[in-house]
Amino acid sequence: MSIDDDDRDLFRSSVGAVRRISAQRVQGGPPRPSPRPRQRELDEAAVMDELAHGPIDFEAIETGEELTWLKPGLHRRVLTRLRRGHWRVQDEIDLHQMNTEAAAGSIRAFIMAAHRDGLSCVKIIHGKGLRSGPDGPRLKRLTARLLTRIERVCAFASAPRHDGGTGAVYVLLKARS
Numbered sequence: 001m002s003i004d005d006d007d008r009d010l011f012r013s014s015v016g017a018v019r020r021i022s023a024q025r026v027q028g029g030p031p032r033p034s035p036r037p038r039q040r041e042l043d044e045a046a047v048m049d050e051l052a053h054g055p056i057d058f059e060a061i062e063t064g065e066e067l068t069w070l071k072p073g074l075h076r077r078v079l080t081r082l083r084r085g086h087w088r089v090q091d092e093i094d095l096h097q098m099n100t101e102a103a104a105g106s107i108r109a110f111i112m113a114a115h116r117d118g119l120s121c122v123k124i125i126h127g128k129g130l131r132s133g134p135d136g137p138r139l140k141r142l143t144a145r146l147l148t149r150i151e152r153v154c155a156f157a158s159a160p161r162h163d164g165g166t167g168a169v170y171v172l173l174k175a176r177s
Helices: 005-015 038-053 076-083 100-116 138-149
Strands: 068-070 091-094 121-125 153-158 168-173
Touching: 068 076, 068 138, 076 153, 076 168, 091 100, 100 121, 100 138, 100 168, 138 153, 138 168
Parallel strands: 091 121
Antiparallel strands: 068 153, 121 168, 153 168
16 A cells, blocks of 8 residues: 555644654663562462361361273263363262162163163262271272163263262263164
């Protein structure tokens, strides 16, 4: 785009006389100190103080290991999304107060009904096994063992702490065909 002579003359008459300014910057001086992450240091000190002197919330302490399983052939990202709650939990079952035989039947029936109803994500509350005695969390082990054998299950992962933690699992089901 070219500027015609009339526009150029109009601009110069509007702006007036122009003179070049020479830059005289001061060079040198002491070097600036490198930045220090002061807020992070304060945050870390506060965490350490809370850990050393704060009250212990025994309800918040997770017991047992996290359960995770992914059907072979599926991308690992599916498991990450499941853990983070990418799918909305559409139904749940609570196995508390059940013996292993009743729990096994309930899990199978629950998964079959969820698949029949076209649900994609459900939650099974198996408990942490705190009162299971020396055998450990029987319902938790049973749940993991059964879910890996049910054809309709694509993946499962322990729920986030706010939704049961290691006492519950999110289960991702295969889409109905």
